[in-house]
Amino acid sequence: MSEERGLLTHEPAGSAPLLDTRSAAERAAIDSVPKGLFLGGRWRDTPATLPVLDPSTGARLCAVADATPADGLDALTAAADAQADWANTPARTRGDILMRAHRALLADTERLALIMTLEMGKPVPEARGEVAYAAEFFRWFAEEAVRLDGGYLPAPTGGSRFLVTKQPVGPSLLITPWNFPMAMGARKIAPALAAGCTCVVKPAEQTPLSMLALAAILADAGVPAGVVNVVTTADPGAVMTPIIADPRSRKLSFTGSTAIGKILLEQCARTVMRTSMELGGNAPLLVFDDADLDEAVEGALAAKMRNIGQACTAANRILVQRGIADEFAQRLAARMAVLPMGRGTEPGVVVGPLIDADAVAKVEHLVADARRRGATVRLGGTAIDGPGTFYPATLLTDVPDDAELCHTEIFGPVAAIGIFDTEDEAITRANDTPYGLVAYVFTENLRRGLRVCEALDTGMVGLNQGVVSNPAAPFGGVKESGLGREGGFTGIDEFLETKYIGVKV
Template identity: 55%
Template sequence: MNELIDRVPKQIFLAGKWQDSADGSRFGVQDPSNEEQLCEVADAQDADARAAIEAAVAAQDEWGATALRERGEILRRAWQLMTDRADELARLMTLEMGKNLEESKAEVTYAAEFFRWFSEEAVRIEGRYARNPAGAGRMLVSKHPVGPCLLITPWNFPLAMGTRKLGPAIAAGCTMIVKPAQLTPLSMLNLAALLQEAGLPDGVLGVLPSTSASRVVSPVLADPRIRKMSFTGSTEVGRKLVEQCAPNLQRMSMELGGNAPFLVFDDASLDDAVTGAVTAKMRNNGESCVAANRFHVHSSIADEFVRRLTEKMSAVHADPLINAGQRDKVRELVDDALERGAHATTGGKPLAGKGFYYAPTVLTDVPPDARILHEEVFGPVAPVTTFDSEDQALALAGDTEFGLVAYVFTRNLDRALRVGERLRTGMVGLNTGLVSNAAAPFGGVKQSGFGREGGDEGIDEYLDVKYLALALKE
C-alpha cells in the first residue's frame, strides 16, 4: 500500500501545477482502521486561497466559452479513467476513510457515473426562442455558466461527493476551487490529477487541502467574483456558510444533515424490509446523511422485525468509524438511550483494540426523549420504535427538523404513494434502502438544505438564465 500512497499527489493543485503551501506546512492523514499515519499533505493557507481565486477568475471566460462537446468529452475521458483504475481508487479510499473495499469499489462506480451522466448533459444546455404573447417581439432565453465556484466536500464519500459537484460544474463551464475534507484529502487530490490527465485545462480546477476550513473558505467567499458555493456537510456548518454567502449574494447548494425515518407497515414483506433496513443503515457503516436513523415499525410485526434485524446486524463485519470523536459520539448516543430504558439486542458498545470500531447495534424500547431519535447518529446503530396507524407513523417520521430522505416499506400501492407524498423529505425510498442515483435529483428540505445534485436538475445549479427581449417589426 505504501507504493499506492507514494503515487498520490500531496501538494496543493493551482493553475495546473502541484506546489507546496504558502508557508510550507503539512498535516497528517490517518488510517482509521489502525490509527497509523498514512502520509502528510500540504496545508493550504489564506495566501493559497487568494491565489486559487485569481487562477479560477483568470480561466473563467475562456473555459466558459469552450464548446459543449469538448467539456463533455473531458468528462467522458475522466469517467473512463476512473473505470479503468477503479481498484486503485477504491484501495486508496479504504485506506484514508476506512470503509471496506467492497463499499469503496461501489463508491468509485457511483462517483464515476456522475462524470458519465454530466458528459451527456453538457450538450443539452438549452434555451428557448418564443413569440411574445403580447404581440410583436420575441423572447430569447439562454443559459450561461454562473462563474467561479467553491466546492466543499465531506469526508464520508470523498470521491462521489466530489464528482457530484465537479461533474455539473465542468459541464456548465464553471471554474472551480475545491476544499476537500481534512480527514480524507487523498481521493480528491488523486481525482485532480486524473482530471488533468483527462484534458481539463490549467486553471479550471484548484484543490486546497487544509486543516482550517475557515482559513481557506472565508477569503474565497469574501470575494464577489466567486459566484457559487456548493457544500455537503452538517447543518450547523451550513448555516454559517449561508451567512458568509449573504453579503455577495452567491448562489448556494446545501446538502446538509439528515435524520431519516424508516417506516415498516404491517403489510410489508419482512424479508424485503429487513434487507432494506441493513442496506439503508449500514451503507458506509452508517456514516451517511441518507442512512436510516430511526426505525418505526408497525406493532404487529415489530418483534419479528427486530429478531430478523438483530440476526442480520449481528453478522455484519464492523468497519472503523472515521476517528475517535465520531466513535465517542455514537457511544454517547447509545449510552443515553440505554440509560433512559432502551435495550440492545446486539452490540451496544465500542470494540476493543486499535482502530475506531463500534459494534453494529440494534436498540429496542427506545423512549421518545432519547437523543438518538432526534440527532443524527452517523454510525452502525438502529433504534426501533413502534406505531399502530398510518397517521402515527407519519407523525413519528416528521418529528424532526431534517428532511433529506425517508424509507417506506409496504405492499399497498395506494399507501406507498399516499405516504410518499405526505412525507416532508426531498427523497423517498419505496421498498428500497438505496436511493442514490446519478440520474436522479439528490437533496432535501427543511434543515437538510436546498438545491439538487444529480439528475436533469443538477446542472441548473451551475447555470444563470439570461432573457433577451427582441423588438421585431411585424
C-alpha cells in the first residue's frame, strides 16, 4: 500500500498512472455509480479507498470506499434493526418490490453492461446477457415470495394437530465473486428478500461497481433502509470475520473458492450458522462417438469460452471418445481460432482480458505444466504482452490425467482435450475429482445419456447442451463443490427455517 494525501490506496508504490483512454460514455457510466458504503439506506464515505482497475488496460477507473471492521458491524446492525419489519412486510409487497427491480434492471441494461465490462473485462454482449440473467432472479423470486407453503395434519395418535410454517432465517451475509459481479448478487439477494431476510452484501474487491449500482436500483425500487447493505473492502477477512462471529448473523451464502469456503465453514460452525456454499468446480465434458459433432463442438465452445473461461461451470476437462477425437479437435480449433480478442467494449470481441495479472500467470503455469507432461498445443498457448491482462484462446490435445490443469480450475480460455475408449472409463475419469459441480455429456443415444448423467457425481449435468444455468433451476454442487442450491423452487428454502407448532385439541 502507499499513502497519498492522507488516504490509503492499494496501488503499487511508485507506479505511474496509465493513460486513461475511456470514452465519454464510459466515463459517464462509471461516474453514475455511488462510490460509498451503503449502510441503513445511506451512502457513507470512508477515509481509505479501494481502486477499481480496468483489466483491459490496467488503468484506474475510480476508487470506492474501503470499509473497516467497524463499518461491517454497522452494516450488520442496520440489517438486524430492519429484520423484524421486513419479515412482517406482506409477501405480496416484497414481491412487488422485486418485480420493480426486475423491470429497472432491464430498462438500465446498457449502462449496467458497460459498467460490468469496464471493471471485469467480459465483452459487452455477454455483460448484457448477465444483466438479463440477474433481472430474471428478481422476477422468479418475486413470484416465489407469495408461494411459501406449510402444512396441517392430525397427529397419528390423535389429540393434537401439527402446524408447519416457514419463517425467514434472519440477517444474512452474502459474499459474491468477481466473475459474475451482478448475477451472483442477484441470485442471493432476490431469494433472501423474498423470504423476508435482510442482508449484508460483500462484493469482490476487483468488481464492486456492479453491486453498488444494483444497491442503488434496489433502493429506488422501494427496498426499505437497512434491508440491503453493501460493504466494499480490500480486506474481506478482517471485515467479515467479526460479522460472522456476531450471533445476530444467521445465514452465510458464499460463492468463491473451495479453500476460502472451508475457512468460512469453520468460522460459521462457532455459532452454528446456516450456510450455502457455491464453490469450485472441475467440470468434465464427455463427447461420445455417436454425438452430433456440430452440436458437441458448439456446446464445448459455450461451456469453455463463456466469460472468457472464468466460470466455475467451465468445461475444465474435455474427454472425447477415441474414434472422433481428431475430428472433434480440428473442428473446435477452427472455431476457437476465429474468436476475436480485445477490449470488451470493442464490437465483435469474444475473448476479453482475464481479471488480473495473477490470473494470466496461473494459466501460463498450467499450460506449461501440461506441455511438459506431453500435451500438444494446437492453438494459442502464449500470453499477450500488455497493456491489459490478455491470454488467447488455447487448445491442448493429448492432455494426460496427471496434468495439473486436470485437477484445478483453469479459469481461462484454455480447452484441454483427453481421450477415452469406453463408457465406464469416461465415467470413472469424470468422477475422479473431489469436486462435483457440473458435467456435460454429448451423445445421441438417449439410454446412454440418461445412464451416464445418473452415474456422474455432480449436482448438475448438461445433456447435449453447454450451458445449464437458469434462474428457474436449482444451481449447486456436491462433494467439495458446495452445499445447498440457488435458484429454482428450492432456492428460497436456503433463507427459511421450518417451524412446527403442536396444537392440543
